Amino acid sequence: MEKVYDICCGIDVHKKLTVACLRHGRTREIRQTGATTRELLELADWLKSEGCQMVAMESTGSYWKPLYNILEMSDLPVMVVNAAHMKAVPGRKTDVSDAEWIADLTAHGLLRASYIPDKAQRELRELVRYRKSLVEDRTRELNRLQKMLEGANIKLSGTVRDINGMSARNILNYIVTGNRLDEATFDEVRKQGKISSFLKAPKSQILDDLNGVLSPLQRRVMKELLSHLDELNEHIRNLDDEIDRFMNPEEHEAAAQIQDLPGIGPTSAQTIISVIGTDMNRFPTDKHISSWAGLCPGNNESAGKRRSGKTRKGNSLLRSMLLVCAHSAIKGKSSYFYAQYTRICAHRGSKRAYLAVAHSMLIAIYHILKDNVPFHDLGADYYNQFNRDSKIRAYLKKLHALGWSEPTATVVAPV
Numbered sequence: 001m002e003k004v005y006d007i008c009c010g011i012d013v014h015k016k017l018t019v020a021c022l023r024h025g026r027t028r029e030i031r032q033t034g035a036t037t038r039e040l041l042e043l044a045d046w047l048k049s050e051g052c053q054m055v056a057m058e059s060t061g062s063y064w065k066p067l068y069n070i071l072e073m074s075d076l077p078v079m080v081v082n083a084a085h086m087k088a089v090p091g092r093k094t095d096v097s098d099a100e101w102i103a104d105l106t107a108h109g110l111l112r113a114s115y116i117p118d119k120a121q122r123e124l125r126e127l128v129r130y131r132k133s134l135v136e137d138r139t140r141e142l143n144r145l146q147k148m149l150e151g152a153n154i155k156l157s158g159t160v161r162d163i164n165g166m167s168a169r170n171i172l173n174y175i176v177t178g179n180r181l182d183e184a185t186f187d188e189v190r191k192q193g194k195i196s197s198f199l200k201a202p203k204s205q206i207l208d209d210l211n212g213v214l215s216p217l218q219r220r221v222m223k224e225l226l227s228h229l230d231e232l233n234e235h236i237r238n239l240d241d242e243i244d245r246f247m248n249p250e251e252h253e254a255a256a257q258i259q260d261l262p263g264i265g266p267t268s269a270q271t272i273i274s275v276i277g278t279d280m281n282r283f284p285t286d287k288h289i290s291s292w293a294g295l296c297p298g299n300n301e302s303a304g305k306r307r308s309g310k311t312r313k314g315n316s317l318l319r320s321m322l323l324v325c326a327h328s329a330i331k332g333k334s335s336y337f338y339a340q341y342t343r344i345c346a347h348r349g350s351k352r353a354y355l356a357v358a359h360s361m362l363i364a365i366y367h368i369l370k371d372n373v374p375f376h377d378l379g380a381d382y383y384n385q386f387n388r389d390s391k392i393r394a395y396l397k398k399l400h401a402l403g404w405s406e407p408t409a410t411v412v413a414p415v
Contacts, residue, residue: 004109009047010102011057012095013064018043021099022050023107030096040067044074052076056106058083059114068116079113086111115292121277124246128274129317131239131267138164138232145225154212159201164229170194171210176223181210243270254278258365260375262337263329268321272365275318280370286363293318295359311355322358329357336378337361343383 012019015035020043022029031046033039047055055071055078057064064080071078086105105111117125142164146157154175160168170189174181181189186203189195199206214222247255247270255269264272276289283289290296294314300307329337337357345353368375384391 002109003107005053005107007050007052008054008056008103008106009052010099010104010106011055011067012098012102013057013060013067014095015063017095018067019095019099020047021096021103022047022052023100023103024050028100028103030099032095035063035066037066037070040070041074043067044070044076047071047076048074054079054106056081056102056111058086058102069119072119079111080116081111082114115282117277120248121274124243124251124274125317127239127243127246128271131236131243132271132317134232134236134239138229138236141225141229141232145222145229148218148222148225149212152212152214152218154214155209156206159206159209160199164233167194167196167199169226171206172222172226175210175214176219176226178219181207183207240267243274247273250278254369257368257374260368261325261329261361261364262332262335262377263325263327263361268325271321272318275315275321276365276369278369280366283366286366289366290359290362293322293362295319295322295355295362318362319358322361323354325361326354326357329361330354334380336380336382339380339383 007022007024009020009022011021013035018033018035018040020031020033022031031043033043055076057067057078057080059080059082068078068080081102086102102111116122146163149156149163156168156171157163160171162168163172171181174185174189179185183203186195186207190197201209251273255266255273258264258272259266259269280289283292287296291312292314294312296311297309298312300309326337326341329335330341332338337360340360341353341357344356348356364375367373
């Protein structure tokens with residue numbers, strides 16, 4: 001088997017232990033070090049002094065990140081590989097044998113490097129991930145608040161669309177103080193602008209829904225919930241401002257471009273750009289980025305038969321965000337994505353249809369960023385343009401089967 005690298009290193013990474021195997025021709029040298037910055041810097045200096053041409057390590061949790069940062073700062077060529085791609089051969093049950101096996105695979109070019117963005121994009125991705133975690137925490141707190149309101153027989157969520165909105169929060173803040181909201185107080189609060197006058201529910205229904213039984217303990221817990229929600233909202237706003245400042249002009253422009261797609265807003269655009277970046281040359285085709293994101297069907301064919309094409313595990317942040325965008329994109333019934341969803345949902349189910357829409361959205365984003373072209377919606381009648389005559393004949397055949405007959409024209413003779 002042909003060698004690709006004469007001097008290479010395979011590293012088995014753990015939380016507090018790093019085992020490196022430097023392969024130089026047929027000779028191997030093993031070194032075991034800790035995971036502190038000082039020890040990792042010593043490991044990088046040793047690899048540079050030996051003239052290492054490539055360093056490979058598996059993506060073990062988040063333990064690979066400190067070592068990757070040190071090797072990147074030391075200008076050493078490094079690649080992070082998927083552990084599933086090199087665990088096919090059994091029998092290696094020690095850290096040293098793992099490091100030797102990684103070095104052997106690296107020397108013969110049998111490992112495929114994972115996509116690791118540059119440091120600025122990795123930091124942007126950390127900000128976006130943290131914002132997503134805070135939004136999920138806020139959703140959990142809102143669910144707890146809703147459960148507590150139901151337990152107190154307060155039906156505010158059935159009247160107001162968002163219990164975290166201005167009007168609902170002002171009503172809840174008034175309730176937790178121990179006061180009771182009657183018609184006179186409601187009119188006074190509305191005059192102060194604390195309750196919107198554009199609520200769909202009438203005043204009588206809102207007051208009736210607020211007529212519950214709130215115990216002192218529930219009132220204290222609800223006060224803590226509302227305080228926590230205010231803190232989370234403040235943290236999310238601060239992160240929004242920080243993300244906006246951290247993005248460079250090229251990323252701002254790319255985020256503005258992909259917002260032309262239906263279902264993609266400013267927050268989702270920032271999340272997508274933080275994951276895939278702005279340089280699409282790292283993905284040769286749209287099929288590569290779709291496979292990397294885990295949005296395309298898998299290949300599973302044997303003996304000429306197509307088996308279950310289960311999607312692979314891709315980038316969870318990108319996949320989940322595009323699925324959320326797909327749910328929003330199909331709400332516009334004049335778009336191509338709505339036509340695609342209805343066409344696939346009829347025979348494959350809604351979940352596969354949402355995944356297909358997310359796949360199409362990612363393909364559109366790829367070509368927008370790579371070719372620098374604006375988004376062009378194919379329209380809701382895109383699929384109706386194919387085989388138009390055969391579709392007309394098929395529909396007429398179904399109508400005749402249901403007993404419909406074409407009206408005959410009556411000829412009136414001239415007088």
